[in-house]
Amino acid sequence: MEHDACDIVAVELGARRYEVRVGAGLVARAGAQIAPLLGRRRVAVLTEETVAELHLPALQDGLAAAGIDMQALTLPAGEGTKSWRHLAQAVEWLLDAQVERNDVIIALGGGVIGDLAGFAAAILRRGVRFVQIPTSLLAQVDSSVGGKTGINTAQGKNLVGAFHQPSLVLADIGLLDTLPPRDLLAGYGEVVKYGLLGDADFFGWLERNGPALAAGDRALRQEAVRRSVAMKAAIVARDETEQGERALLNLGHTFCHALEAVTGYGPRLLHGEGVAIGCVLAFDLSARLGLCPQEEPGRVAAHMAAMGMKHRLADIEGDLPDADTLIARMAQDKKVVDGRMRFVLAHGIGDAFVTDAVPPDALRDLLQESLAARR
DSSP: OOOOOOEEEEEOGGGGGGEEETTTTTTTTTTHGGGGGGGSSSSEEEEEHHHHHHHHHHHHHHHHTTOOEEEEEOOOSGGGGSHHHHHHHHHHHHHHTTTTTTSSEEEEEHHHHHHHHHHHHHHGGGOOOOEEESSSIIIIIIITSEEEEEEEETTTTEEEEEEOOSSSEEEEEGGGSSSSSHHHHHHHHHHHHHHHHHHHHHHHHOOOOOHHHHHHHHHHHHHHHHHHHHHHHHHHHHHOOSSGGGGGTTTTTHHHHHHHHTTSSSTSSSSSHHHHHHHHHHHHHHHHHTTSOHHHHHHHHHHHHHTTTSHHHHOSSSSOOOOHHHHHHTTTTTTTTTTOOOEEEEEEETTTEESSOOHHHHHHHHHHHHHHOOO
């Protein structure tokens, strides 16, 4: 495998500072990079079936090259794995594997495995270190960085979890070559989000380079991941536990989580697709409230359409409930404070802000019109 230059982005959290390394060929060199963290040359890997088939042998070889033994638990693929049942399975397996407090757990997979493995690491022996090796674009730019871990429950997404920062993140761009196009575009929804919330220049760069990036240009993919991670790392360093600014990273997510809930957290709507739809709705709502120029939502939607992304409620297959049911689901979101829903809205591309002052009628009208456009 080629060993291209690697970009390093630091997440500055004092004694818990860690690096996100972005580049091709990192899995092949995983042993040399993880070895400095280890007291004894063994690791426990949590992964899922699809990823294990594609990438687990390469990780085993990369670790073995540095004399590191590996044990692995392979869980089912899919959002349903972020559950009490699989969390218990993972923790019991880690205990049976005699993982000690000074050992390291590796999360090899997308956001589901990263969130589950990170939470298992957080609660095992009151906290074990872990390394993220994100295998999807979505995980590389978002969920692997920042220490949010957790599982889903019947009441909603990520309502049970912990802040537990990784010790290292290895974002191997080469792994993205195996992603199905739909999964890559879903992850691209989170990339676009970074431009929309705080970097208009980055959004412009994506408008110019997005199609080539999606077509497989590794240099562009590496640059998109590096810039996304750098934005997230800076925000996390300033606001680790989401007391203020970090909430901007939830642009599109209040809509997204409600849509994921009503579509069953399944293949009908991938998380990144929900984020993309949610971002367009957030800009539409911002324009309706006179907060941003009227042409901005169209520019956002046009870029997503040019990329072939799902970005409207009309792009979700099957039935959706009415606007009031969606709003009730949005009110379940963990970002609700004192019973008031909080939204990330925008004054324009690259200029997002958090507010709880959204008139209910404006929200209902937006959703009713968006749902009517499906017919």
